[in-house]
Amino acid sequence: MATTTGTAAPELTGLPLLGSLLDLKNDSLGTFLRARRDHGDVVRISAGPPGLRATVYGVFSAEGAQQVLAGESANFRKDNAFYQEVRESFGNGLLTSQDEDYRRQRRLVQPLFTRRRVDGYAAAIATEVTTLAEEWRQADAGTVDVLQDMARLALRAVARILFGTDVDAAVEIVEKNFPDVGAYVLRRGYSPVNVPRDWPTPGNRRAAAVHRALYEVCDRIIAERRSSGAAPGDGQDLLSLLVEAESAEDGSFDATELREQVLVFLLAGHETTATSLGFALHLLALHPEERKRAHEEVDRVLAGRTPGAGDLDALPYVTRVLKEAMRLFPAAPVIGRRAVAATVVGGVAIPAGADVIVAPWVTHRHPDYWEDAERFDPDRFTPEAEAARPRYAWFPFGGGPRACIGQHFSMLESVIALAMLLQRYDLEAVDTVVPVASAITLQAAGPARCRLTPRNP
Template identity: 60%
Template sequence: MATLAPSPTGSRLFGSLFDLRRDSLGVLLRGMRECGDVVRFVAGPPGLRLTLHGVFSAEGAQQVLATGAANFRKDSKTYVEVRASFGDGLFTSQDDAYRRQRRLVQPLFTRRRVDQYADAMREEVSVVLRRWRDRTDRVVDLRDESTGLTLRVVARILFGADVEEAVGTMRDSFPVISGSVARRTVSPVNLPRSWDRGYVTAHQRMRHLCDRIIAERSAAGRDEGDDLLGLLARVRDESGDRLAASEVRDQVLIFLLAGHETTATALTFALHLMAHHRDVQTRARAEVDRVLGGRPPGTADLDELTYTTRVLKEAMRLYPPVPSIVRRAVDESEIGGYRIPAGSDVFVSPWVTHRHPAYWADPERFDPERFRPEEEAARPRYAYFPFGRGPRACIGEHFSMLEAVQALAMVLQEFELEGLDTDVSLDQGMTLHATSPVRCRLSPR
């Protein structure tokens, strides 16, 4: 019988509880350095202990996300919390309900379909750049700017015209809900959600917003709209099956959740890293100028903007927007020679695996060349998985790559960036995000 995985040193009584609260990202990396590829993190006093198994090798990630996916389900404490806040849409549902939703929603995320959103994405980037041009101080916080942009893009693509209120509500509500989900996930005991007034208000505002937009749409007979909400309301499969109104609402919530802070983090750090690595910035700009010759980017240019895409991929290696992906083991299993008891929460971690010395030389160094095709081919597939992998991989990958590469190209066309903040604090809420400003100075070209 295999043994249980080792645990990092922590408080004798509370395990890694306080470390996880204070510096969860640091704790994970220290866990791998101290204990290896499978680590048993325990948090909380005896009797109330929370146990989380971290799996950090590429083979382990593959087992949890793909080959053993039937045993590692979205029943973990994290997913219970996400489900309670964001409903049972594509991100959270399982089994028949999931298969049905994926079948219905997938056609709305084909490359051809998503490419139709490129114009709207570019228009929103143009609005941001116009505002940047008008600034007298020329200093912007990339974190705020990227979050505003990606929220406007996803809201516009979902709701068409009804964007302003959606953006305001989500900007206020999302951090409160996300923070609550993240705290409750690593807490051995939780008070009822209804006791948290801030959470309840934010949650009600977010759900009311979606319900109201959907209801107003159907009342006005505007279900025909070409935005994502209109498509979701109309979509049918061959047998005539369609999403119920509550399922449409849950997808909307999930797209708002999954589709904005993730892309915002990717964009923030790609710009931040280029702002601090002027050689990379110069090379990416030269590519943009060569490929686009001063015109706006389009979907056909994506495959030509190879270096710009590598910059984005490398930014997501160092700052993966989803730093950990959690599952619950149904049956006892073995990973990397260690026993994983039935019922354990198990997570794989782009944050850790993307820095694993077995796959990445000098892992903390920013180097887009790691994503040259020959380098990518030489690495195990599961050494890099910012969008997850396996049967539950991200449906929005092309959406966010299209949005982010276009945005990067348009920024580079107009501005030189100089990074002002070297020490950026990070937090792993529901997604990885900066908790301190990420400022840069802009010089028009």
């Protein structure tokens, strides 16, 4: 039983009328860093004019993040306004569902994400990476934007694994429409007042058209797959397995549920991996000594061949590079919850009904766990260094019972892709600083261009 006796949370200083609204709007990640630096590991942050003011409690320590996501996860639910907007746009899939809905979905989907099953996707990932590596040979002036290209690579890879041969149609629709859905969710999720979605405002009409396009492509492919008459087990793509997923206890997914899972897999399955890969390449391009070590490991272990799932353990330095990229640029920089009952985190009282955030962006830079935190150093993730830190000093995949089901898939794709690209290219950074902002996921506000030099012409 959680105790409710604690001190009042220190409050981040803001403007008299607007609180921290402008700071959060202009630079939410920097504002959360400043809150921890100036006030400690649990901070009360208020934003908005009187009468419409919203308050959130920022929890920034590893121990606090573990309490929110794992130890008291039942008390910290996805009931806030932001998750409701995500739910309205992407459906009640694994990302947003709760209680028995979530438990049923997780039971049905879990067999599709076993290590053995996921390892079987390595060849499909390698096919997409090979295509991109060949395209890079025709890059204008030998320069590419690695963030942009990793977003497309990750989307094509997850679409191939999800849909099989129906890749191009799905990728075109998703690339065109996902950014608009994300902007709509973000705008409504952080607005103190919203008009109903069915009011015919210009913004609502545009959003409805975007949603229809996404729903139609998913529904079409799902309907085709259901009518194909394939015997159970014949389909190798993830959608076929979702269609076949069934148990005596949980039944199976209906058409709407399938669409919701597909949309969540497309969103979560490509943006997280794209962020990790893109920033890993950007950071290596900025750091020649670390890049040299990664090249040497790839050359020694693979000797020119295409990596597979069995090579992950043999590429520890490449893996450490990716983990360090995820520390500095976590794809989910802020994770929101709402407290059901009053509790205490780090000696500070959190009232019932309070909105709470944990922030990998902040905890991954916490001086108690990370010396010289802004420095790129993959050796922070040697086994000895990891064992010496609290479990939730690094949590790019969330944690607790709601931890990302696709962790192994993301790491498999990232290691294979990074190793294959390092086999073929040396990189030098053109853009040394890439500004970022927090949206549904971490978003770059500028390019991350790299100059390529082929290593194996």
